[in-house]
Amino acid sequence: MGFESLRGCQFFHSAYRSPPTFISAIALDVTEAEQKRMSETAQKYKARLAAYTEGKDPIAMQKTAPQTLAQLIKDVPEAKLRSKLAPGKWSVTEILAHLAEDELSSSWRYRQMLEYDGPELLGFDQEMWARVGDYAWWQPREALEMFRLLREANLRMFAQLTPVQWQRHGVHAERGEITVRELCRHMAAHDMNHIDQVRRILGGKFARKRSKGYPPNN
Numbered sequence: 001m002g003f004e005s006l007r008g009c010q011f012f013h014s015a016y017r018s019p020p021t022f023i024s025a026i027a028l029d030v031t032e033a034e035q036k037r038m039s040e041t042a043q044k045y046k047a048r049l050a051a052y053t054e055g056k057d058p059i060a061m062q063k064t065a066p067q068t069l070a071q072l073i074k075d076v077p078e079a080k081l082r083s084k085l086a087p088g089k090w091s092v093t094e095i096l097a098h099l100a101e102d103e104l105s106s107s108w109r110y111r112q113m114l115e116y117d118g119p120e121l122l123g124f125d126q127e128m129w130a131r132v133g134d135y136a137w138w139q140p141r142e143a144l145e146m147f148r149l150l151r152e153a154n155l156r157m158f159a160q161l162t163p164v165q166w167q168r169h170g171v172h173a174e175r176g177e178i179t180v181r182e183l184c185r186h187m188a189a190h191d192m193n194h195i196d197q198v199r200r201i202l203g204g205k206f207a208r209k210r211s212k213g214y215p216p217n218n
């Protein structure tokens with residue numbers, strides 16, 4: 001939904017627009033707590049994601065993410081992977097497709113930064129990509145496989161980079177200058193954010209505690 005596109009990793013994916021309005025939140029029938037989460041600022045989102053990788057090796061984290069997801073969805077029936085906790089929220093299948101296509105975007109960004117001098121890194125509307133890409137109808141395990149293969153290609157590339165190449169940068173519409181190293185760290189955190197989301201969905205935690213609201217798509 002358009003509303004969802006205003007927040008979360010969208011701050012990174014695409015042009016940041018104004019924060020969601022109160023009316024939009026009511027239309028989605030969300031709680032006050034959830035409204036607070038949904039109106040998380042770009043700054044807070046950045047800080048929350050930074051906490052995931054603090055003191056950790058983002059490359060090691062990036063390596064394990066596809067395996068972690070494979071473990072999480074192992075033996076889970078497809079119907080469950082396609083179920084949504086609420087209208088407008090992503091199913092596990094849609095999250096996996098998002099991870100695959102986000103990795104596709106990052107693949108391009110890393111290489112643009114390595115090849116050109118401070119290239120502009122265009123954002124994208126993740127909800128639009130989900131619609132035109134028909135994420136809801138992907139095969140969940142194929143989505144994970146696409147994510148895994150793209151990730152492996154990027155890990156192979158990381159292994160070749162010199163210190164100077166790690167410091168090459170691009171210019172993102174909202175975040176300004178970002179280096180290859182920073183994007184690598186961001187993507188490790190982005191994985192964790194979605195892995196936590198998958199855990200919550202499969203754990204049924206939010207299904208049982210509806211009053212506490214639903215996790216955001218980001």
Ligand code: NI
Nearest residue numbers: 009098190218
């Ligand atoms: Ni995301």
